[in-house]
Amino acid sequence: MTAAEPGWLDLRVPVDDAAREYAFPLLDEAASALSNRSLTAGPERPLVAIDIGAGTGNSMRWFDAHLTQRLHGRRVQWVLVDADESALEIAADRFGTPVHTVAAPISSLPDIAAEALAEVFVKAPTVSPHPCDLLITGSALLDVLTRDDMAAIVDTLQRFSGIGIFLLSISGQWHLSPPHADDSVIDEAFARHQRRESRLGTQAAPALEAAADGIGARVETSASPWHLEAPRDSEFLTRFLTERVDAAIEEDPDLREVGRTWLQERLKQIESRPDGQAGRPDGQAAGLSVVVDHTDLLIDAAGNRGRTADQQAQTSGEPKQ
Numbered sequence: 456m457t458a459a460e461p462g463w464l465d466l467r468v469p470v471d472d473a474a475r476e477y478a479f480p481l482l483d484e485a486a487s488a489l490s491n492r493s494l495t496a497g498p499e500r501p502l503v504a505i506d507i508g509a510g511t512g513n514s515m516r517w518f519d520a521h522l523t524q525r526l527h528g529r530r531v532q533w534v535l536v537d538a539d540e541s542a543l544e545i546a547a548d549r550f551g552t553p554v555h556t557v558a559a560p561i562s563s564l565p566d567i568a569a570e571a572l573a574e575v576f577v578k579a580p581t582v583s584p585h586p587c588d589l590l591i592t593g594s595a596l597l598d599v600l601t602r603d604d605m606a607a608i609v610d611t612l613q614r615f616s617g618i619g620i621f622l623l624s625i626s627g628q629w630h631l632s633p634p635h636a637d638d639s640v641i642d643e644a645f646a647r648h649q650r651r652e653s654r655l656g657t658q659a660a661p662a663l664e665a666a667a668d669g670i671g672a673r674v675e676t677s678a679s680p681w682h683l684e685a686p687r688d689s690e691f692l693t694r695f696l697t698e699r700v701d702a703a704i705e706e707d708p709d710l711r712e713v714g715r716t717w718l719q720e721r722l723k724q725i726e727s728r729p730d731g732q733a734g735r736p737d738g739q740a741a742g743l744s745v746v747v748d749h750t751d752l753l754i755d756a757a758g759n760r761g762r763t764a765d766q767q768a769q770t771s772g773e774p775k776q
Contacts (some may be wrong), residue, residue, distance in 0.1 A: 461510070461511050461542060463694065463698075464510050464511050464513055464542075464746060465511070465513070465658070466691055466694060467513070467595070467691070468513055469614070470681055470683065470688065470691055471513070471517075471594065471595065471623060471681075472506065472517060472679075473623075473682070474525060474623060474679040474680060474681050474682075474749060475517055475521075475594070475622055475623070475679060477656040477678060477679040477680075477751065478620070478622050478676065478677060478679055478751045479521070480675060481620060481675055481751055481753040482521060482522050482525060482620070483525065484528045484675060484753055484755075485522065485525075485590070485618050485620055485753055485755075486522060486525035486526055488618055488758065489502065489526060489529075489588055489590065489618065489756050490526070490527075492588055492614070492757075494517045494755075498619045499530065500529075500587070500588060501530075501575040501587040501588070502529060502530070502531050502532065502555040502588045502589075502590060503531075503534065503572055503575050503585070503587055503588070503589050503590070504518070504531050504532065504533050504534070504590040504591075504592060505533075505534045505535075505536055505564070505567065505568060505571065505589070505591050505592070506518065506533065506534070506535050506536065506591075506592045506593060507536045507537075507561055507564065507588070507591060507596065507608070508536070508537055508561070508593050508594075508595075508596035508599075509535035509536055509542075509543065509556075510537055510539070510546070511542050511545040511546050511547060511549070511551060512535060512545070512546030512547075512549050512554075513593035513594070514592060514593065514595075514596075515533055515535055515546070515550075515554070515592070516549075516550065517594070518592045519533065519550075519552065522590075522592075522620075522720060531590075532555070532575055533552065533553075533554040533555070534554070534556075534557060534567065534571050535547075535554055535555070535556045535557070536556075536557045536559060536561070536563075536564065536567060537556075537591075538558065538559065538560050539556065539558070540558035541548070543556040543557075543558055544556075551628030559622065560604075561600060561604040561607055561608065561768060562603060562604060562607050563607075564591075564607045564608060564610075564611045565610050565611045565614060568591075568611045568614075568615055568617070569614075569615075572587045572615060575587050588617075588618075589611075589615040589616070589617035590617065590618050590619075590620070591608065591611065591612065591617055591618070591619040591620075592617075592619070592620050592621070592622075592760070593620075593621045593622070594618070594621075594622045594623050595622070595623040595624070595749075596621065596623075596624070597624040597655065597659035597660055597663060598624055598625045598649055598654065598655060598656050598657065598659045599649075599654050600654065600655060600659060601652075601653045601654060601655065602653070602662065605655070605659070605663050605666055606663055606666065608663065609663070609666045609667055609669075609672075609754075610635045611669060612667070612670075612672065612754055612756040613670045613672070613756050615756075616756050616757040617756050617757075617776055618753070618754065618755050618756070618757075619667075619752070619753070619756075620751075620752070620753050621660075621663065621748045621751065621752045621754075622679060622749070622756075623679055623749045623750070623751070624659055624749055624750045624752070625649070625655055625656070625657055625659075625747070625748075625749055625750075626660065626678075626748040626749060626750050627642070627646050627656075627657030627748075628747075628748040629642060629745060629746065629748065630745070630746040630748075631721075631743065631744070631745050631769070632743070632744045632745075633724070633743075635682045635717060635720065635721070637713055637714075637716075637717045638717075638728075640703075640710065640712075640713060640717075641656060641699065641700060641710070641714060642701045644702075644703035644704075644706045644707045644710055644714075645699050645702050645703045645706070645740045647706050647707075648702040648703065648705060648706035649702075651706075660676070660750040660752060661732070663752060663754075664676065664744045664752060667752075667754045667756075670756065672754050672755060672756045672757075672758060673754070673755040674752060674753070674754050674755075675752070675753040676750055676751065676752050676753075677750075677751045678748060678749065678750060678751070679749045679750070679751045680746050680747060680748050680749060681745070681746065681747040681749070682744075682746055682758050683695070683744065683745040683746070683747070684742065684743070684744040684745070685724065685725040685743050685744070686725075686742070687724075687772055691727070692725050692743065692745065693722060693725060695745075696716060696718060696721050696722070696725075696745075697722075700714045700715070700717065700718045721743060724737050724742060724743040725742070725743050727742060
C-alpha cells in the first residue's frame, strides 16, 4: 500500500466529509448491529475499532464523531493502522482521545486485531462467548490494496465476527461539465495506473463484496460521490486534476501532449468563472464541475445474507437531512 502525502490528505477533508454523509444509513445499520450484540453483555461490552490505512487520522476522526454518537456513549478503543509511521505520529498528536497506533501492512491485520482484542479483554473481562466487539473502518483505501490485503480483511472479520465499514472507494466513473473529447482517454489511463503493482483499483469494492459474500456475511453498498465545482473547490480541483493527468501520463507516456493540453484547458475553466456568472458570451459553459463516483460498503460477518426491500431503500445513498 502506498503512502499518501499529508498535505493532500488534509486538502481532501471537506470534500471527503461531504461525501461521507451519504454513508449515514450504513452507520445507522452498523450501530444497530453493534447495539444488538451488546444487549446480552450490557453497555460496558468492549468495542475495538481499527481504522486501516489510517494516514493522519482523518478517517478515524470522522467515524469517531459520527458513529460513536450512534452508540449512545459506548466507549470505543481506537487502533490506527498504516504502513507510514510518520503519518501515524501526526494522527496521534492531533487527537485528545487516546489512540493506539500500529505501523504495519494490511496483511498483518488478523494478528493486530487478535492482539488488540486480547488486550481490551484483559482490562475488561466478560463472560460473553464473544467478549469484545470488533469494528474495522477505512476511507479512500480499497483501490490501493491487493487481493492478499482483501483476504486479510475478510479473514479478520470472519475470525472475530466483526463489522467493517469502508467508504470512498473509487468506482472508475467521473462526470465533467462541460465535457471534453479526451475525458475518457485520461480516465482510462488513470484507471490502468491504479491497477499497477497488483492493486485492485476500480475493482476493489466489487472484489471485497464478493469475498465477503463468500463467507456468508451480510453486505450493504451505497454511493458516495464527490460533487466539485469552481470556484468553490478551485484549489482541490487544480490538484486533483493535475495529479490525475500526471498518473495517466506515467501510465502512458504517449499521452503527454494530449494530457497537458487537456489539463491546460481544464485549469482555464477552473479560473474562468467569477461569482454569479452563469455562462460566457459565446454561449459555452463557464467554470467546471466534476462528479467523482465512489462506493461504500458495510460488511457484517455475523449477519445474514440478503436484504429486504426496506433495507435496500434505507441504503440508497441519500444523505440524511
